[in-house]
Amino acid sequence: MAGTTQVTFNGTVAPDFMVNAAGTSLTVAAPAGVTTGPVVVTAAGTASNGVLYTAAPVITAFTPASGLIGTRVTIAGTDLNLPTRVLFNGVSATFTAGSATQLTATVPVGASTGPVQIVTAHGSGISAANFTVQARCLQRQLPRPRPWAARLR
Incomplete structure (x- = not known):
């Protein structure tokens, strides 16, 4: 990891990364909007084969x-x-x-x-x-008026 100059996520460059003091590991955050694909680390002018990174949905x-x-x-x-x-x-x-x-x-x-x-x-x-x-609209059917009912009163 010593000599790392660039880290990409599926072709998108990570703007910041940190290599530990021993030069054996690095810490990097995936750039916003990156999709699933290879993470490639370039060190001493040589790009790694890439490791699959799976993005959040x-x-x-x-x-x-x-x-x-x-x-x-x-x-x-x-x-x-x-x-x-x-x-x-x-x-x-x-x-x-x-x-x-x-x-x-x-x-x-x-x-x-x-x-x-x-x-x-x-x-x-x-x-x-x-x-x-959406709220379900319930319709209540009213009884039809009965003309004969008015005469019974």
Whole structure:
């Protein structure tokens, strides 16, 4: 690690890193917005082979933006593969993992308006926008007026 001049995460340069005094290890934070890919360390002019870094999920959008309990919602983003939980404003939902960029979840009973969250073994991603849970409108059918009832009074 001595002589390290650059660290990249999937091609994105990490702005800061620290090599320990012995020159045997380094500490680096993944740059914001980085996606899953190789971490490459360049030292003494030679780049390493790279070690796989798996990023936390990022939610970029979901559709529809609102719905009733039981609505199926498609969530788009990056690093969405292998989710362990999907939550609507903190309430766990059932879901079907699709790919690294998309999955589908069902708005659970007890959910209220708030952010959507995806949890993986590598971190958690929370939507910038809220999903709006719509109230179910119950209609009560009133009895039809009976013309003969007025005559009975």
